Each structure stands twice: as structure tokens, then as C-alpha cells.
Amino acid sequence: MIYQDSKTLLEVRGLRATVNGVEILKGIDLTVRSGEVHAIMGPNGSGKSTFAKVLAGHTAYEVTGGEVAFEGKSLFELKPEERARAGVFLAFQYPIEIPGVANSQFLRLAYNTMQAQRGRDELDPLEFDDFVREKMKLLEMNPDFLDRSVNEGFSGGEKKRNEILQMALLEPRLAVLDETDSGLDIDALRVVAGGVNQLANKDNAVLLVTHYQRLLNYIVPDYVHVMESGRIVKTGDKALALELENRGYDWVSVEPRAAAGAAA
Amino acid sequence: MSAVLQNLVNQPYKHGFVTDIESDVAPKGLNEDTIRLISTKKNEPQWLLEFRLKAYQQWLKMDEPKWPNVKYPKIDFQAISYYSAPKSKKKLASMDEVDPELLRTFEKLGVPMNERAKLAGVAVDVIFDSVSVVTTYKAKLAEVGIIFGSISEAVQEHPELVKQYLGSVVPVGDNYYAALNSAVFTDGSFCFIPKGVKCPMDLSTYFRINTEASGQFERTLIIAEEGASVSYLEGCTAPKFDTNQLHAAVVELVALDNADIKYSTVQNWYAGDENGIGGIYNFVTKRGLAKGVNSRISWTQVETGSAITWKYPSCILRGDNSVGEFYSVAVTNNHQQADTGTKMIHIGKNTRSTIVSKGISAGHSNNSYRGLVRIAPTAAGARNYSQCDSMLIGDQSAANTFPYIQVNNNSAKVEHEASTSKIGEEQLFYFAQRGIGAEAAVSMIINGFCKDVFQQLPMEFAVEATKLLGFKLEGSVG
Ligand SMILES: Nc1ncnc2c1ncn2[C@@H]1O[C@H](COP(=O)(O)OP(=O)(O)OP(=O)(O)O)[C@@H](O)[C@H]1O
Numbered sequence: 195m196i197y198q199d200s201k202t203l204l205e206v207r208g209l210r211a212t213v214n215g216v217e218i219l220k221g222i223d224l225t226v227r228s229g230e231v232h233a234i235m236g237p238n239g240s241g242k243s244t245f246a247k248v249l250a251g252h253t254a255y256e257v258t259g260g261e262v263a264f265e266g267k268s269l270f271e272l273k274p275e276e277r278a279r280a281g282v283f284l285a286f287q288y289p290i291e292i293p294g295v296a297n298s299q300f301l302r303l304a305y306n307t308m309q310a311q312r313g314r315d316e317l318d319p320l321e322f323d324d325f326v327r328e329k330m331k332l333l334e335m336n337p338d339f340l341d342r343s344v345n346e347g348f349s350g351g352e353k354k355r356n357e358i359l360q361m362a363l364l365e366p367r368l369a370v371l372d373e374t375d376s377g378l379d380i381d382a383l384r385v386v387a388g389g390v391n392q393l394a395n396k397d398n399a400v401l402l403v404t405h406y407q408r409l410l411n412y413i414v415p416d417y418v419h420v421m422e423s424g425r426i427v428k429t430g431d432k433a434l435a436l437e438l439e440n441r442g443y444d445w446v447s448v449e450p451r452a453a454a455g456a457a458a
Numbered sequence: 459m460s461a462v463l464q465n466l467v468n469q470p471y472k473h474g475f476v477t478d479i480e481s482d483v484a485p486k487g488l489n490e491d492t493i494r495l496i497s498t499k500k501n502e503p504q505w506l507l508e509f510r511l512k513a514y515q516q517w518l519k520m521d522e523p524k525w526p527n528v529k530y531p532k533i534d535f536q537a538i539s540y541y542s543a544p545k546s547k548k549k550l551a552s553m554d555e556v557d558p559e560l561l562r563t564f565e566k567l568g569v570p571m572n573e574r575a576k577l578a579g580v581a582v583d584v585i586f587d588s589v590s591v592v593t594t595y596k597a598k599l600a601e602v603g604i605i606f607g608s609i610s611e612a613v614q615e616h617p618e619l620v621k622q623y624l625g626s627v628v629p630v631g632d633n634y635y636a637a638l639n640s641a642v643f644t645d646g647s648f649c650f651i652p653k654g655v656k657c658p659m660d661l662s663t664y665f666r667i668n669t670e671a672s673g674q675f676e677r678t679l680i681i682a683e684e685g686a687s688v689s690y691l692e693g694c695t696a697p698k699f700d701t702n703q704l705h706a707a708v709v710e711l712v713a714l715d716n717a718d719i720k721y722s723t724v725q726n727w728y729a730g731d732e733n734g735i736g737g738i739y740n741f742v743t744k745r746g747l748a749k750g751v752n753s754r755i756s757w758t759q760v761e762t763g764s765a766i767t768w769k770y771p772s773c774i775l776r777g778d779n780s781v782g783e784f785y786s787v788a789v790t791n792n793h794q795q796a797d798t799g800t801k802m803i804h805i806g807k808n809t810r811s812t813i814v815s816k817g818i819s820a821g822h823s824n825n826s827y828r829g830l831v832r833i834a835p836t837a838a839g840a841r842n843y844s845q846c847d848s849m850l851i852g853d854q855s856a857a858n859t860f861p862y863i864q865v866n867n868n869s870a871k872v873e874h875e876a877s878t879s880k881i882g883e884e885q886l887f888y889f890a891q892r893g894i895g896a897e898a899a900v901s902m903i904i905n906g907f908c909k910d911v912f913q914q915l916p917m918e919f920a921v922e923a924t925k926l927l928g929f930k931l932e933g934s935v936g
């Protein structure tokens with residue numbers, strides 16, 4: 195929601211980034227203020243996930259130009275874990291499996307790390323167990339997932355729910371959700387969207403990467419951006435998403451469709 | 459490899475310091491006179507001197523083994539001093555009498571021995587260099603007839619037991635290093651659990667090599683009579699030196715009918731610096747004889763130190779229905795080399811063995827599992843299950859698995875599983891994105907990987923092992 199007294203949370207100016215010497219992000223500008231929900235759409239390979247991972251500080255990507263400020267501080271000066279502790283959360287498009295590490299242990303360490311960062315009490319395993327089970331109930335998640343290894347053998351939709359569970363535990367200032375809706379069945383979509391809406395308030399912000407209008411029926415965006423070949427080529431309100439759903443991307447494209455495909 | 463991983467695996471050794479206690483050191487070199495000197499210094503009976511001399515004669519005719527997957531410069535056995543003892547050899551009645559310098563050493567090692575012994579109910583037989591300095595809880599153990607102390611003492615006080623079992627599992631000419639050990643061993647632990655006695659507490663020994671260039675030749679002998687059981691813990695750390703130190707220990711276990719011996723090791727000797735200079739050479743022969751029916755020998759080891767590890771704790775399953783177990787975590791890093799594993803020799807009927815090996819290699823290290831499962835023609839109904847998992851950290855380390863399986867009985871069943879995994883940047887990034895730094899992330903992944911082995915360790919030791927892996931992989935991340 196757009197508030198009158200909102201503060202600038204994220205300020206991206208002319209962001210460029212390469213991977214293995216290939217430029218993927220070619221000058222991104224974006225301002226996200228507290229309370230807002232932004233959707234980023236765009237064809238496959240246009241750089242949406244790359245943008246999300248660059249914000250989170252993935253070391254495979256080299257930032258070659260531009261600035262990113264988070265709550266007025268340059269993000270580039272922070273290590274990935276420091277960005278996370280500052281409140282930047284990324285729900286991954288493809289959450290990785292971590293065999294041998296119990297989900298409950300992982301969730302508790304992440305939670306307690308954040309609690310310590312915020313000067314709040316950490317929870318011991320028993321306290322945390324009660325706490326996390328409550329959160330899981332809200333997401334209609336089976337508590338059996340606590341005993342399994344992190345994401346190991348989880349179905350696509352289960353992985354996505356586990357991401358949202360982490361978001362609910364960590365209460366980020368800026369949540370970047372990379373195609374969290376992909377792979378979710380209709381009920382799961384409603385549950386997950388409910389989880390996101392519950393978190394959203396006037397002090398934080400959500401950046402949704404999605405291909406589909408159906409998520410935006412549940413989480414209504416204040417702004418919709420279209421990304422193409424590493425740039426944001428169009429910005430509008432929620433009506434833009436509906437229009438994209440009907441007309442596809444060609445009409446917003448700044449370059450011939452074939453060229454956009456080749457760039458990807 | 460990323461800077462994060464580089465930093466993580468390049469850890470300075472925390473236990474690198476030399477304790478300043480006067481040592482009584484024999485001149486360097488090895489010949490019959492050296493052996494006679496050791497034997498005389500230790501006031502040994504004639505049969506033991508003959509045991510040593512026989513071993514020495516066999517050793518002279520043997521060559522260093524070339525088959526392990528390790529490389530090191532040729533060892534000059536004449537440049538080693540074969541005897542070194544702290545000068546204060548008198549027996550101490552209480553902890554207060556222990557050299558404060560020694561106590562400080564243990565404190566630095568994180569082994570608050572006095573408290574630990576009392577609180578945890580662990581009897582600690584401390585081997586400092588080669589002579590036993592203090593033995594705790596001895597009286598309490600003696601009440602139930604358990605003999606626990608140094609092997610030198612046992613030679614004086616229970617010569618018949620030592621004579622009966624010494625060399626009965628690992629013969630003097632078994633292999634190059636065992637022969638050397640048999641010739642020159644200076645001290646070690648002796649433990650005897652009489653018939654029907656369940657040892658009321660875990661028995662524990664901390665080994666420590668303390669004199670530069672003094673070879674360390676420990677000799678350990680543990681006997682569990684019919685129906686007896688014992689859990690024995692061995693832990694090691696060593697100070698930091700630039701010259702390589704040879705360590706060639708021999709451990710023999712004997713389990714009679716229905717007896718049960720559990721032997722756990724956490725090993726953290728100096729591994730050399732990040733360029734592979736210095737460090738301990740650890741060439742160990744450990745073997746258990748499950749001699750009686752329904753007997754059990756269980757080895758658990760957590761190997762984190764040494765420049766070179768050459769070690770195959772083995773079980774000879776002679777008694778019908780006897781059980782052999784081997785649970786191992788071997789961590790190598792920088793330029794460490796480990797060639798370790800086990801041998802399960804099935805002789806008796808319905809003998810069973812389990813092997814769980816977890817190898818972790820980081821830096822430029824090389825970590826090999828080498829395991830033999832042999833089913834003799836007599837071992838009808840024998841079963842073995844082996845699981846060998848390797849984990850690589852970074853992309854310059856190596857892991858190898860060399861399983862040897864020899865089945866000579868059709869009714870036997872042998873299963874082998876192996877896997878290799880890698881701690882990848884993507885996993886570390888996932889942790890980082892949840893606020894968890896690389897150090898904590900690696901520690902969590904490694905502990906998960908080693909869970910099946912850590913579960914086998916006695917409680918206090920499991921905590922220690924987790925900490926050691928932490929030491930090994932912690933560091934300034936960034
Ligand atoms: N590590 C990498 N190595 C090589 N190419 C990469 C790497 N990461 C991303 N790319 C390339 O960068 C481009 C943008 O990828 P990205 O994942 O950001 O797209 P996306 O917009 O998220 O697509 P989708 O909608 O399919 O998820 C693609 O062409 C991709 O192949």
C-alpha cells in the first residue's frame with residue numbers, strides 16, 4: 195500500500211552486473227518505499243532472478259556499475275549474511291537442498307541469528323519447536339517437515355512453502371519473492387499469499403517476481419514493472435499486469451522479440 | 459575456490475605450544491643398545507627385552523609400506539630419540555601434586571582434567587610424553603577388580619597378564635611400524651576388565667607428544683574377559699613443531715566370550731602449516747580380536763589432525779556371532795593426507811560387521827578410505843554392511859575410496875554403499891541469505907554429515923568432537 199509518510203527502503207540506480215563476463219543487468223532503476231508491494235514481470239531470461247540475487251549479494255555476480263542503497267546505506271558494503279541480518283530476504287526461485295541438516299535446526303539458527311541481531315531473546319530448541327509449529331499451522335504445513343533435511347526431497351510446492359515459513363520467522367524489512375507462486379497448487383497459492391499479506395505492513399515492503407496475474411489477485415501490487423534484457427522497460431499500476439496477461443510482452447518491448455530472446 | 463572457503467579452511471593450529479617441563483631424553487638413534495637402554499630404564503623383565511629384540515630383528519628385514527596413497531620424505535630413523543620422560547617420576551597422590559605447568563597445558567587444551575574426571579566420572583590415565591604421570595580413580599576401579607594404568611606399571615605388577623596378551627593380536631612382525639613399536643615402545647595404557655564386570659565408567663586417556671623430535675611409540679592393551687564390558691576413550695593433541703614427528707602406536711584389544719569393548723578416539727595432532735610444513739606422521743596399528751562367542755569390538759574415530767594418517771582399526775571376528783563395528787570421521791585440510799579405513803576379518807559363523815566412514819577433505823588435502831572385508835570359508839552366515847561417504851570443501855581437495863571385498867563363503871552377505879558430495883557456493887549462499895555466516899554454515903553441514911558417527915561417541919566426547927571440527931574449520935570469514 196502507498197502511504198503518505200513512507201520512507202525509502204530500497205533505492206537502485208543504474209545497476210549493472212555481469213556473470214562470467216556476460217552483462218546481464220544493464221542499468222536498473224527502482225525505488226521501493228515502506229509499505230509498498232512491487233511486482234516485477236518479464237520474459238524468461240530477462241534478468242529477474244539475477245536482480246534478486248545481486249540484491250542479496252550472490253558472489254557469482256559481479257556488480258559493474260550503479261548504486262543500491264537499503265535504508266540509506268550502500269548494500270555493496272555488506273556481506274550477504276549482513277544484508278540478510280539488515281532485513282533483506284530472498285525467497286529463492288529454486289531453493290537448494292541441504293542434505294544432513296535438519297530443517298528444524300536450520301530454521302532455529304536462522305531465527306536466533308536474527309533475534310540476536312535485533313537484541314531480542316533467542317529460543318532454545320523446545321521453545322522454538324512450539325513457536326515454529328504455530329507458524330507452520332498458519333501456512334498449513336505438516337510439522338513432519340521439521341525433522342527432514344532442509345528442502346531435501348521436498349516437492350516444488352513444499353520448497354516454496356518452506357521459503358515462506360522462513361520469511362514468516364525472520365520478518366524481513368524487504369522481502370524479495372522470486373516466483374514463489376510457480377509450482378503451487380490453487381490452495382497453496384491462497385495460503386502462501388495469505389502468509390505474505392499477513393507480514394506486509396507500513397514499515398516493510400515486498401518485491402514479487404512473477405509470471406502470472408493469479409498471484410496478484412491475492413497480493414495486490416502498488417506498482418508493476420516489466421523487465422527486458424536486464425532493464426526495467428515499463429512501470430505501471432496493477433492494471434498493467436492484467437494488460438500483460440491479455441497481450442503478452444511484445445507491445446512493451448523496446449527491441450524486436452527475437453533480439454530479446456537472443457540476449458537471454 | 460572463493461575467498462570465503464579459503465579463509466575457512468586455512469586455520470592456524472590452536473594447540474601449538476611447548477610445555478616447559480624438563481625431559482630426560484635418550485640420545486638419538488636406534489640399535490640394540492637403545493633397546494636395552496629403554497628396557498633397563500624401565501626395569502623390565504627378560505622376556506620383554508627379548509620381545510623387543512625379536513621385533514627389532516624383524517623390523518630390520520622389513521621395508522616401509524609403499525601402498526598407501528600418501529607422500530612424504532624418507533624418515534631417518536637414526537635422527538629420532540626413542541626415549542623421553544618427564545623427570546619427576548614419583549607417583550602423585552592427588553591432583554595438587556601435579557606439576558602446575560602440566561595442569562596449565564591441559565587447561566590450554568581445554569581439558570580441565572580434575573573437574574572433568576570428577577564431574578563426568580571419567581578415569582583419566584594421563585600419558586605425558588611417554589611416562590604415566592598421574593592416574594585417577596584407580597582405587598575405585600580396583601574395587602571391582604579392574605586394572606587400569608600405564609603399561610609399564612602393568613609390566614611390573616601384572617607381568618603374567620601382559621606376557622599372555624602382548625603381541626597376541628598384533629604380532630611383533632605384523633607390519634613395519636608395528637615391528638618398530640614393538641621394539642621401542644615406551645609407554646601406553648593397560649586395561650583389564652575381569653570376568654563378568656561392566657566397567658562402571660568410561661576410561662579415558664589423553665595423549666600428548668611433548669619433546670621435539672622424540673618419536674612417540676605408544677602401546678595399548680585392553681582385555682575384556684568373559685561377559686565384561688568397557689568403553690575406552692582416547693584423545694590427542696600435540697604442540698606445534700616444524701620438524702615432522704613420527705608416531706607409531708599399537709593398540710590391541712581382546713574380547714573373550716560375550717565381552718564388549720568400545721574404543722573411541724578423537725585425534726587432533728598438529729597437522730602442519732597451511733603450506734604443508736611440519737605436522738605429525740601418524741602410522742598406527744589398531745586391531746581388536748573378537749575372540750569369544752557373541753563378543754563385540756567397536757571402533758569409533760574422529761581424525762582431524764596429523765600431516766599424514768595411516769590407520770586401519772580392524773576387527774578379527776573369530777568367535778561365532780561376534781560383532782565388529784567401525785565408525786569414522788576423517789577430516790583433512792591444507793596439505794594433510796589421510797589413508798584410513800578398516801579391516802573386518804570374518805572367521806566365526808554368523809559374524810556381523812558394520813562400517814560407516816565419513817571423509818571430509820578441504821584445501822589441497824587428500825583423503826582416502828581403504829577398507830577390507832574378508833569372509834573366510836568358515837564364516838557361514840556372515841554379514842557386512844559398509845557405507846563410505848565423502849565430502850569435498852572447495853575444489854582442490856581429493857577423496858578416494860578403495861574397498862576390497864573377499865568373500866569365500868556363499869552364505870555370506872556383503873553390502874557396500876558410497877557417495878560423494880560437495881559443500882557448494884549455492885548452499886553457503888542459502889545459509890548467508892538467512893543471516894548465517896559461512897563458518898556456522900559449514901559447521902552445521904559437517905555435523906549433519908557426521909551425525910551417524912557422532913551418535914556412537916560417548917556424550918562428552920561427542921561435544922568435544924563437534925568442537926574440534928569447529929576449530930578445524932572456523933576462522934575469520936570474509
Ligand atoms: N551463473 C550464470 N551463468 C551463466 N549465465 C547466467 C547465470 N545466471 C544467469 N545467467 C543468464 O542470465 C540471464 C538472466 O537469467 P535470470 O535467471 O536472471 O532470468 P529470469 O528473468 O529470472 O528468468 P525466468 O523467468 O526464466 O526465471 C539468462 O540468460 C541466464 O542464462
Ligand SMILES: [Mg+2]
Nearest residue numbers: 242243244287
Ligand atoms: Mg528467474
